[in-house]
Amino acid sequence: MVLSNRAQQLEPSVTLAAAAKAKELKAAGLDILSLTLGEPDFITPENIRQAAIEAITTGQASFYTPAAGMPALRQAIVERTKADYGLTYDVNQVVATDGAKFGLYALFQAIIDQDDQVIIPVPYWVSYAEQVKLAQGTPVFVEAAQSNEFKVTVAQLEAARTAKTKAVIINSPSNPTGSIYSKEELLAIGEWAVAHDIWIIADDIYGRLVYNGHEFTPIATLSEAIRQKTLIINGVSKSYSMTGWRIGYVIGDVDIIKAITSIASQATSNCSAASQYAAIEALTGDQHSVEVMRQAFEARLNTLYPQVAALPGVSLQKPQGAFYLFPNVKGTMAMCGYTDVNVFVEDLLMEAHVAVVTGAGFGAPENIRMSYATDLETLEEAVKRLAAFIDKKKQ
DSSP states (O other): OOOHHHHHHHHHHHHHHHHHHHHOOOOOOOOOEEEOOOOOOSSSOOHHHHHHHHHHHHHHGGOOOTOOOOOOHHHHHHHHHHHHHHOOOOGEEEEEEHHHHHHHHHHHHOOTTTTOOOEEEESSSHHHHHHHHHOOOOEEEEOOOOOGGGOOOHHHHHHHOOOTTEEEEEEESSSTTTTOHHHHHHHHHHHHHTTTEEEEEOOTTTTTBBBTTTOOOOOGGGHHHHHHTEEEEEEEETTTTOOOGGOEESHHHHHHHHHHHHHHHTTTTTOOOOHHHHHHHHHOOOOOOHHHHHHHHHHHHHHHHHHHTTTTOBBBBEEEEEEEEOOOOOOHHHTOOOOOHHHHHHHHIIIIIIOEGGGGTTTOTTBOOOOOOEHHHHHHHHHHHHHHHHHOOOO
């Protein structure tokens, strides 16, 4: 076999695969409504676009930048983190990466040795487990049950801990569930991690997308000891509608940041210079657009949630943040004659022309993920089609 064992064992991203299939069918002339990608439908705010245009037209974006990111970008990340978290980091504790996804990938490469274990609450973002495996580590899954708002407890983490446990991932607000850990829950997890010398990987990418009076608490803010063990993953993709610009960042321990920078220097050289100038404006410029988009997502959530929750057989917790619904469709599938969520999702696409993502890729084979990062008209029509599909299939 010409492929490495690593490549053969890698599972492709189910979100990207679902989006690609939807686009392929749409290009073939089918009226596909896609609720697949976690990608805001808003155009990147004008001030951010103009910053990139200026950098291009003046020639500033023509050349390589430092592997860790331009000093001005790293300083902007420091300032944004101070404004949002109330924490002061040194620029040497920051590395800018080609999207938060590559930041996470490089982080695992920097801290994980063969057979090291990373605790991952389930449901989880699709790339966590695969990236741990690419670093020759072992993902250890802990079920975050819907009955506990899709959140894990310290007791569960302790039951999963071994001598090889290197890190735990906390994604709050969560993709795919939209759940948010409370300050008290995070403090308990943070103190447990500190007591056992375990790194906390805080995926905070949805931290500014919180709805209906709920609050996001960054785990790094809860004590100095917890902050020292926390590695923050963040970026501009979600809050600023900049998925295509590919700018993420990692904040934390100086030595780990140096290692990530070295990995990036050999893998990507540096982030796109034009994107870095855009990100500087995003982080330091007028923040009004962030709130405008947040309010739009909140309105969509409040409109869509009761409609999806009312579908036959569906069990659905109302999300508190991010921009996904993650309904349990076990009852729906049973009444429609399905036992496999992948087949259910495929038939929904081919017959009702609604594209969603199978929950199997998130470790939840009874669920589907529906992104509401698209316009309300599309969302409501998609629910109507889903209802009609269920009605047709009911036995």
